[in-house]
Amino acid sequence: MSALATPAAIMPNRPGLTGRISDFLWKHPHVLLVILLGPPVLWLGIIYLGSLFALLLQSFFSIDDFSGLISYEFTLSTYKQLLSDANFDIIVRTITMAAVVTIFSALIAFPIAYYAARYAKGKWKAVFYLGIMLPLWSSYLVKIYAWKLILAKEGILTWAFTKLHLLWLLDGWLSLPIIGGNSLSVSYTGTFLVFVYVWMPFMILPIQAALERVPGNLIEASSDLGGTPQQTFRHVLFPLALPGIVAGSIFTFSLTLGDYIIPQIVGSSRLFIGQAVYAQQGTAGNIPLAAAFTVVPIVIMGLYLWMAKRMGAFDAL
Amino acid sequence: MRSDRSTTAPLGLKIAAIGGLAFLHIPILLIFLYAFTTEEKSYQFPPPGLTLQWFAVTWNRPDVWAALTLSVKVATIATAIALVLGTLCAAAVSQTRFFGRETISLLVILPIALPGIITGIALRSAFSMADIPFSFWTIVLGHATFCIVVVYNNAVARFRRVSGSLIEASMDLGADGFQTFRHIILPNIGTALLAGGMLAFALSFDEVIVTTFTGGQQSTLPIWMLEELIRPRQRPVTNVVAMVVMLVTFLPILAAYYLTRDGDQIAGAGK
Numbered sequence: 001m002s003a004l005a006t007p008a009a010i011m012p013n014r015p016g017l018t019g020r021i022s023d024f025l026w027k028h029p030h031v032l033l034v035i036l037l038g039p040p041v042l043w044l045g046i047i048y049l050g051s052l053f054a055l056l057l058q059s060f061f062s063i064d065d066f067s068g069l070i071s072y073e074f075t076l077s078t079y080k081q082l083l084s085d086a087n088f089d090i091i092v093r094t095i096t097m098a099a100v101v102t103i104f105s106a107l108i109a110f111p112i113a114y115y116a117a118r119y120a121k122g123k124w125k126a127v128f129y130l131g132i133m134l135p136l137w138s139s140y141l142v143k144i145y146a147w148k149l150i151l152a153k154e155g156i157l158t159w160a161f162t163k164l165h166l167l168w169l170l171d172g173w174l175s176l177p178i179i180g181g182n183s184l185s186v187s188y189t190g191t192f193l194v195f196v197y198v199w200m201p202f203m204i205l206p207i208q209a210a211l212e213r214v215p216g217n218l219i220e221a222s223s224d225l226g227g228t229p230q231q232t233f234r235h236v237l238f239p240l241a242l243p244g245i246v247a248g249s250i251f252t253f254s255l256t257l258g259d260y261i262i263p264q265i266v267g268s269s270r271l272f273i274g275q276a277v278y279a280q281q282g283t284a285g286n287i288p289l290a291a292a293f294t295v296v297p298i299v300i301m302g303l304y305l306w307m308a309k310r311m312g313a314f315d316a317l
Numbered sequence: 318m319r320s321d322r323s324t325t326a327p328l329g330l331k332i333a334a335i336g337g338l339a340f341l342h343i344p345i346l347l348i349f350l351y352a353f354t355t356e357e358k359s360y361q362f363p364p365p366g367l368t369l370q371w372f373a374v375t376w377n378r379p380d381v382w383a384a385l386t387l388s389v390k391v392a393t394i395a396t397a398i399a400l401v402l403g404t405l406c407a408a409a410v411s412q413t414r415f416f417g418r419e420t421i422s423l424l425v426i427l428p429i430a431l432p433g434i435i436t437g438i439a440l441r442s443a444f445s446m447a448d449i450p451f452s453f454w455t456i457v458l459g460h461a462t463f464c465i466v467v468v469y470n471n472a473v474a475r476f477r478r479v480s481g482s483l484i485e486a487s488m489d490l491g492a493d494g495f496q497t498f499r500h501i502i503l504p505n506i507g508t509a510l511l512a513g514g515m516l517a518f519a520l521s522f523d524e525v526i527v528t529t530f531t532g533g534q535q536s537t538l539p540i541w542m543l544e545e546l547i548r549p550r551q552r553p554v555t556n557v558v559a560m561v562v563m564l565v566t567f568l569p570i571l572a573a574y575y576l577t578r579d580g581d582q583i584a585g586a587g588k
Contacts, residue, residue, distance in 0.1 A: 115333075149347055149360045260526075
């Protein structure tokens with residue numbers, strides 16, 4: 001502004017306190033950086049990482065069997081307890097469930113993501129986008145509640161099977177060992193359905209993002225060169241979508257590993273990791289064992305993220 | 318695929334995609350139907366009759382109102398904290414280059430990437446070690462921690478599109494840093510912040526896992542809902558509350574969608 005009046009190319013210092021402060025910050029960008037980053041890093045560093053670290057530390061303590069108090073001495077006995085048969089079963093059960101949920105989520109999510117990425121245009125694009133976002137963001141508990149309504153013995157699923165004269169099929173399924181039960185709402189099948197329903201939207205978005213980057217003429221080139229749709233899918237589409245699938249599986253896998261509310265409300269009485277953590281820190285009062293249990297998902301997710309990063313999954317996020 | 322002109326989808330794909338969307342939406346529609354059912358004791362389908370009386374009953378329940386008020390208060394304050402911290406973090410990460418930028422992004426995402434139960438139990442044991450009694454503020458503390466990432470994601474995506482030369486031009490024309498922030502940066506990132514804030518509000522309003530660990534005797538609406546799910550007392554009231562919660566979370570999501578629609582980012586990616 002003063003360039004015309006004075007020959008100096010450098011602007012004079014700004015007047016006033018705010019002017020001086022902003023001049024100082026402009027000349028010292030590092031100070032500005034510290035001011036910007038300070039509050040969030042302090043918040044997350046102290047409150048979050050501090051708590052996390054304190055928790056992990058506790059897994060190396062143990063609980064005194066007689067007094068029920070925590071003895072603050074370094075020991076690995078809590079980890080030995082974690083690997084006992086009963087607790088190891090819980091870990092295996094949870095990981096199996098997480099893996100199956102992830103696979104089925106990918107199977108259901110892929111067609112939705114593919115259609116949304118390649119065929120949905122204009123208004124339909126918005127419909128698909130909102131159609132995915134609304135279930136993704138809507139209340140977690142209400143979604144579980146909806147499934148309680150659906151899976152109840154007098155609920156819509158039994159009604160639909162009766163109307164279709166397929167009730168024998170449902171009963172046959174429920175009489176199967178392990179996956180069956182008295183009714184759907186107390187069986188692993190029920191738990192599985194709710195898990196897939198609640199976490200599947202998290203799978204759609206990354207797959208869609210990956211597929212949107214596949215140029216349409218790549219598909220056409222494949223079929224021009226004589227590839228059948230199956231071959232095109234196997235050799236062109238699937239490899240290009242894989243980073244997206246892996247990125248989505250991070251969410252479905254991690255969220256299933258740590259959840260304790262879904263198996264508590266819909267499911268059998270056999271525990272999952274999340275429920276074990278909850279029971280150990282609550283009624284049992286065994287914080288060290290609860291802490292050791294939380295180490296399992298942290299380690300698994302650490303390995304998973306490391307593998308996902310090597311497969312380039314983070315570019316699809 | 319050879320025969321079609323790539324403008325229409327194969328029938329199988331169409332059916333699978335629409336079936337998948339139906340799978341996502343039918344349970345939500347059922348919630349709306351059950352809010353009007355006359356059946357009190359079970360989840361009978363189809364409902365024997367429809368009534369509006371449960372809306373009145375729910376309206377007169379003080380426990381529902383108390384839980385709703387607490388949820389709104391917690392979500393408002395947690396969102397305000399997350400807005401400030403998330404914007405600061407996004408500004409630092411997108412406007413400057415420094416050592417450890419990747420680590421900062423990871424730090425922000427971590428509270429949401431790790432299962433909620435880990436965040437919850439970590440905070441709980443830290444509070445009890447530090448002798449902090451559970452209160453309204455411990456709930457807010459937990460919620461703000463995982464809401465930062467939502468604001469951060471939205472703000473970072475928008476900052477990337479605000480060209481740095483705009484800020485330099487403003488400073489060259491004599492505005493100081495505060496004026497530049499007020500007149501140049503804020504109008505540019507405003508809608509992204511609003512969208513991020515709305516999503517953070519929805520996230521906090523709905524949170525249950527961390528809250529079970531950091532809340533004391535008070536119950537937020539999701540905690541109230543969880544208790545009803547485990548030990549049902551009056552099912553029709555739960556039905557109505559479920560529908561209301563659904564509507565309350567839909568509105569911010571729709572608003573956030575319209576605010577960031579012309580943007581290039583997916584507002585909810587990495588919830």
